[in-house]
Amino acid sequence: MRYIKASKRIDLLKDAANENGWSIDVIGQTKNGLDLFVFRNKPGEQTDICAWSLMHGNEPTGFNALLYFMQQPGIARSWSIFPIVNPNGADSFERFNADSIDINRDARNLNSLEALSLSNWVLKEMPSLALNLHDQRSCFYPKGKNVPASFSLLAPKGNRDYETSSQSIAINCCSWMANELKVDYPEGVGKFDDSFYPSAFGEYFQESNIPTITLETGIGLNDWARAGVSKSLGELLFSLDKNFQSALSCKLKSYQKLPKNVNNAQDWICITSSGPYEIRIIESVKDQKHSRFWKVIGPGELDKKYWFSSELISTSVKLTPGQILDDDLVRFLGGTAINDVDIFNFSN
Ligand SMILES: [Zn+2]
Numbered sequence: 001m002r003y004i005k006a007s008k009r010i011d012l013l014k015d016a017a018n019e020n021g022w023s024i025d026v027i028g029q030t031k032n033g034l035d036l037f038v039f040r041n042k043p044g045e046q047t048d049i050c051a052w053s054l055m056h057g058n059e060p061t062g063f064n065a066l067l068y069f070m071q072q073p074g075i076a077r078s079w080s081i082f083p084i085v086n087p088n089g090a091d092s093f094e095r096f097n098a099d100s101i102d103i104n105r106d107a108r109n110l111n112s113l114e115a116l117s118l119s120n121w122v123l124k125e126m127p128s129l130a131l132n133l134h135d136q137r138s139c140f141y142p143k144g145k146n147v148p149a150s151f152s153l154l155a156p157k158g159n160r161d162y163e164t165s166s167q168s169i170a171i172n173c174c175s176w177m178a179n180e181l182k183v184d185y186p187e188g189v190g191k192f193d194d195s196f197y198p199s200a201f202g203e204y205f206q207e208s209n210i211p212t213i214t215l216e217t218g219i220g221l222n223d224w225a226r227a228g229v230s231k232s233l234g235e236l237l238f239s240l241d242k243n244f245q246s247a248l249s250c251k252l253k254s255y256q257k258l259p260k261n262v263n264n265a266q267d268w269i270c271i272t273s274s275g276p277y278e279i280r281i282i283e284s285v286k287d288q289k290h291s292r293f294w295k296v297i298g299p300g301e302l303d304k305k306y307w308f309s310s311e312l313i314s315t316s317v318k319l320t321p322g323q324i325l326d327d328d329l330v331r332f333l334g335g336t337a338i339n340d341v342d343i344f345n346f347s348n
Helices: 006-020 061-070 087-092 113-125 165-184 201-207 227-242 244-248 327-332
Strands: 023-029 035-040 049-052 079-082 129-135 151-154 189-191 212-217 266-272 275-286 289-299 306-312
Touching: 006 023, 006 035, 006 061, 006 087, 023 113, 035 113, 049 061, 049 113, 049 227, 061 079, 061 129, 061 212, 061 227, 079 113, 113 201, 129 165, 129 201, 151 165, 151 227, 165 189, 165 201, 165 212, 165 227, 165 244, 201 212, 212 227, 227 244
Parallel strands: 049 079, 049 129, 129 212, 151 189, 266 306
Antiparallel strands: 023 035, 035 079, 151 212, 266 275, 275 289
């Protein structure tokens, strides 16, 4: 499910919590009074793992995975989960919060109440591992591979100049994750840009001596709505729960060997007599209704990666940047209409 109202997401979380014995706590509120919920499976015990999602409101895959995880019986470790960090952004399917703040750049300034609650919560829990769950755009792919990065792993730097002990533990765990993910995604796992962004939460918690991983989920070529990726992430969390100590001490170096992400793949290149065009799938939420459509971006670049291509060189057709294509025009251009095949499958 790519989009549902934030209130509906909270109902689903509460149902899962009540059915599976998770506690429900409000740890803060947004400026406009929306509650920020944390769920714990073993309240009162030292927390092993903190995990959060929907810090960026248009990145729901981590939420779907956490909900799936909360529904599983037999969880061994002590988890504390903050599935909707940015309820206003989740409601409007926007990256930023209601004050246009990027919460993931607000770890030091704490200008947003959401960042303040996230920071206070994690520093109070002092977990053995923190998981920062995000989505990434379809333009990302592991360098040298011909598939999108369905998963990107990052053990953020805790210091600009040297590897902190928390980063070392995060690297171990990323190596364990890379090995697990490669079973189902032999090509589609990359290493995220590990530049030092001190204002981001990953770096901030890493510096605060909490091993932290930023995990970015992307599309699969047959999974544009990320339903399969979200289930795989949920299963990865369940496996992490069962193999926690070995994950934290994994010495396989698989993370270091992952190809780095490149970010210039195009969704669809349509070659016409007036040149190649880049056309992209756009998701949009208006009045709490989710839609998706193909939109012309501008001239396409044939020497860069693309996931679909079509050729229409005999007919003269002029496309305009910003133009939204209806299904008939998409088919005329040799493209795949979003409702024609289940690889897009945005409804579930
Ligand atoms: Zn994000």
